[in-house]
Amino acid sequence: MPIGPTQVALGALVLVAIGFTWRYGGRDRWRALVADRFVYGVPWGTLLTVGIVVAFYLFAQGGLRHWSEPLTYPFITWSYLYPLGWLTAGIAHGSPEHLVANMTGTLAFAPIAEYAWGHDPTRRTATDANGDDTGLLGRPWFRAVVAFPAALLAAAYLTAFFSLGPGLGFSGAVFAIAGFALVTYPLATIVAVLASSGLQLLYDALTQPVVREAVERGPPAPPEWAGIGFQAHLLGFLVGVLLGIALLRRRSRRPTPARLVLATALFGLVQSLWLLVLPAAEDVFTLYRGAGVVLVFSLAIGTTVAVTGSDRPLPRVVPIERATRRRLAGAWLAVLVLAVLVGTVGLLVGDQPVLFGLGVVLLVATLLALPALPSVVPDRMLSSPLSRRQTAIACLGVLTLLVAVPSIPFGLTVVDDAVPGTGEVEVEGYAVTYEQNVTVGQDSVVDVDTNESETRRDGVVLVNADREISTVSVRSDLLEYAGEGSVDVGGFGWRETVDVERTGWEVVGNETAYAVDLEIDDETTRSFASDPVRAHATVDEQTFHVVPDEETFLLRVTEDGADVGETAIPSANETATVGDLQVSTEELDGVERVVVETDETEVQIATQERYAAETAAEELDEIEEP
Template sequence: MSSLPTPSLPAWFPLVRVALFVVVVGSLLSVRRLSSGSGRWSDVLRRRFVLGVPWGTLLTAGIVLAFYLLVQNGLQRPADPLVVPFIAWSYFYPFGVLTSPFAHASLGHVTGNLLGTLTLAPIAEYAISHYPTRRGSQSFSSLRTNPFVRVFAIPVGSLVGGLLTGVFSFGPVIGFSGVVFAFAGFALVRYPLVTLLALVGRRVVGLVYQSLRNPEIVASGRTEFVTPWFANIAIHGHYYGFLLGAIAGLLVVRARTHRPSSGRLWFGFVGFAVFQALWALYLPLGGDRYRLYRAVGVGVVFGLATLLTVAALSSRRPLVRRIDLKRHEAAVGLVVVVLLAMSVVAVPVNLIAVADQSNASQGVEIRDYHVFYGEEIPNGYVAGVDVPLYNESQEFNASGVIVTSERRSLWYPAVRKGQLARTGNRTVRIGGADWERTVEVNRTGWQVLGNGTAYKIFFRTDTEPKRLVYTSDRVRADPRVDGRNISIRPTNGSYELVVTNGNTTLETAPIPEPNNETTVAGLRFNRSGTKLTVFSDDTRIQIASRETH
C-alpha cells in the first residue's frame, strides 16, 4: 500500500516571514483582548484626532518617503539612491541647503527617520490636537479651531523645522533627523515618559522590520574600513532640532494648565539625551581621526535637562521687577539664547567655498563635476570666515576618490583609499535634480612581500570606456635574491618586474600571465594563479600576490 505524498510549500513561499508576522500580530491582538480598557484608547484618540488617526504624521512621513523614492531615484534603487546633489554643502549652494533636510543617504537612513517620525510625531500631534482643547472653544468657530486646518500643523511645522535645521546645521548634512529630534523635544515637554516609551517602541518596531526584511543572516569575520560610530552623527543638527522642538513645546505647555512633574520632565530629558547620544560631542581631526568630548557632552546633557525643566515649570513670579521680567520668561529666554547662539555659530561655518581645482589629478569631467583619484590631497574647502577650533579641524589631507564641483561648493572624498583597497570596486553617483551619472571605480594591485602594494585605479562612466587614472609608485620587496632587489611597478599596460642592484636597473619585464613564467636578470619568476614566486638555484620565495576582493 503506497503512502500519501507529504504536502510541501513551494520554495518561493516566505514561511519564516509569514510565521513571524502571525506571531507578532497575534501577540498584539491577545494583549488588546485581555485589556479591560481596550475601547478607551479608541475614544482617547478620537477626542484628539480626526477619525482617531494622526493624519499630519502620516502626511509628513509620506512626503519624506516620496522624496526618497521619486526625487532620489529610490524607487529604482532602494539601497543606492542619488545623494550628492541634495547635501547642504555650503550657503553658496542653496539648492542643497533647502533639500538636505528631506533627503537621505541610504535605505537604512530613511527607514530610521521614518520610524522616528511615526513613533514621535504622533505624540506631538496629540499634544497639539486636531480639536481645540481650551475650555469654551469650539471646532470650526474660526480658522484656528478648524480640525482640517490643524491637521496640517505637523507637516507645516516639519517644513519650517526642516528648513531651519538645513540652514543652521554644521554642513555638510543630509537627513530628516533634525526634524525627528524636534518632534522629540516637543513631545518630551508635554509627555516625557510616553516619549521614552515611544523610543523603546521604535526599537521594537525596527527589530521586527529588520527580522521581516532579513529573517536569517550568516555573519563571519572580515576586514572592514570603519569610522567611529559617533562620527556619523550630525550632532549639531540633532541638538538644533531638539531645542527647536523643545521651545515650541514650552510655548504650548506654558499656555495650558496641565504640566508634568519636575522629576518626570527632568528624567525624560536626561533619558532621551543619553538614549540618543546627545552627549557625543566631537570634532574631526583629519586623517579619519576624531576627538570625542565625552565628559563635556554628559555635562551639557544634565545642564540642558535642568534648564528645560526650569523653563517648563518655573512660576510666573517676577524675577526682575524693574523690567517686569518673570521667572518663566527668563528661563525660556535663556533656551532661546542658546538656540540663537547655535544659529550664529553655524553661519560662518557654512560660508565655505571650493578652492581652485585646476591642478587636480586627471579624472573625469561630467558637467560641473570633476571626479578624480588622489592621495594626501589637502582639503579643498576655503573658509569664508575664520572660526577658531572648527577651521583647524578642517585642515586635513584625504586619499581616495574625490568629487568636486565649484558651482555646488562641493569637495568631498566619495571613496576612501582604505575602502577601495578592501572592496576593489565602488560606484560613485553624481547628478542634479533631473539627471544622474555614475562613475565605476576599479582597483587592481599586487601585494609585495613585506612592503605594501603596487596598484592602479581605473574609472569608467556611462559614456566612456574603462581607463587608467592613477598609478602608485613602484614597491620593492624586502627580500634580496642573489644580492638583487625586486620591485613591482604599475604601468599603463600592465605591471612590470624591476630587478635592480643598488641604484642600477638590471632588467625589467612584464609580470607573466597566470600559469606562465619569465626570466628577468637571471632570476626565474613563476606565476601560479594569484601567486608570484621567484627562483634562483635552491632559493624559492613567494615575492608577491595579486589583490583579491
C-alpha cells in the first residue's frame, strides 16, 4: 500500500493527540491506576492474544503474501469429525476487514476485562481482596501471558465448537470479552464501544483515504446481516456475563444497578446483539428485529438482577402454607412433564427430527420449572431458599444452554467421497467442479433436518471428504456477474488457487450459451458446458444453434431438423463457412458479434457475453479520467 500525504498527516495528528492526552490527561494518575493491575502497566494478555490471532492470519492463512485473499476453507468449523476446523475457526478470519473489526474490538474490550481480573492478586484493594489466588494463578507474569490469553482463546474455541453451522472468526470471543467487561465495569465498556468504532474508522482512513465508486447494483449477494454469526455472538456474550458474575461474587463486589442495566441495553443495541436471523427459503432470510430488541432489554434486566439483585428469597405471589405451595409446584411440574410427552409424541407423529426437537423442548421445560423447584426440593438439599439473584443466574445459565445445545446436530455431519458432476479438478484431496442444480452440503449423523443434504445449488462446488467439506465456493449468479472467480484450497504450509472463468454468447432471442473453465498450473479444464441454444433468426429456412464444445463454441446449422454442418465460431475479424453461408465475428465498441451472411442477407446470431463487473469498471475509469 503506497503511503500518501493524507496517511502521513493523519498518523502525525494521531501521535500528537496521544501525546497531548498523555501530557495533560493526568498521566501520573493513570500510570498508578494501571500499574496496580498490570505488570509494568501493560495489558500483556490482550496484546499477546491479538498477536496470536494476527500471526495466524499472516502465516497459517497466508495473509502475509495474500493480504486480501486469505486461505479459509481448511480452518472452518465444517464438522466435529474435522477437529482442525473447530480448533482454528475461532482465530481464523475471512478478510482483512473481518480481522481488523475483531481485533479493534479485542483491543477495546479486553484491557477492561484484563484489568478487572488483574495480574497481581496480592495488590487488590481491601474491598475485593477475598479469595486471593495461590500457586501459578497467583504469579503476575503467569496470569498475564498464559492464563488470560488462554481464557480468551478458550472462549474462541467454545463459540466455534457450538457454532450453528460452518463458522469463522474471533467475534464470539470478542462478545465474551465484552460481556465479562460489561458486568465488571459497565461505563468503561460503553466508552470502549466508542473506542472500537474509532479504531475501525482510523484503520479505514489510513488504508483507504479516498474511496471512489460508480453507481451500480453490485454483485448478487445475501443481505449483509444474514452472514453474521449472531448465535456465536449471543453465546459468547452469555458466557462472558456468567464468568464476570463469578468473578464479582469471588471479589464481593457489585456495580451500580442503574449503570449496569443502561450499559447492557446500550451495548446490545449498538453492537447488534438483537440480530436474530433464520433462513426462510432458498436465498431468503428472515430478520426478527422486534424479537431481538425484546431479547436485548430482557438480557439487560436479567443480567442486572443476576449481578446486583437481592439475596432475599423469591417473594410469594400468594401467602400460602408450604404444603399448599408444594402441591401447586408439583402440579405445575406435572403439567410440564405432560407437555414434554405431548411434544415428543408430536415430533414422532409429525416425522420431525426427534433428537433436535426434544432437546429444545427439554431445555424450555427446565427454564419454566425453575420457579417451582424450591417448593418441591427437600430443605436439606438447599442451604437457603432460592434468592432473586440466584434465580436470575439460573435463567441466564439455561438460556446459555438453549443457545449452545441446538448447534450440536449441525456439527455432527459428514460428506461422502462422491464429487457431483464431471469435469472436476483435484488438488490434494480437494475436488473443484461447476454444476447446476446439484445437491451440496453435509449429511447429519443424527436425526436432524439441517436443510443441508437437500439443498440444491448452482455454481462452483468444492468437496473434500477428509475435511468434511461440501459447499458452493462461487455462486453461479456471482460468476455470471463477474465472469471470473477463484477458489483457494490448501492447508498448513501450502496453498493452490483454482481460477474460474465463464465465457458465453448471448443468443439473439434466447438465453446465453456458456461454458465454465477451471485453470490451475496453466492447465485448463472445461468443467461445464450449457445445452445448445437456438437463435430465433433464420436464413433460407436454416436455423442456428450456438453449441458450447469441450474447448470452444460451435455454430451448428440445421434445416428441417437435419444437420447442414457446423464450425467453430471464428475469432474476432475472422470468417468461416458452413455450406453456402459465411460466418464471421465482428468487433464493434469492444463487443464481438457473430454474423451469418449470404449474397443477399446478413443476420446477427449472437453477441459476446458482457459482465456487469466489467461495465462498472469501465464506467469508473471514465469518471476518473481528467
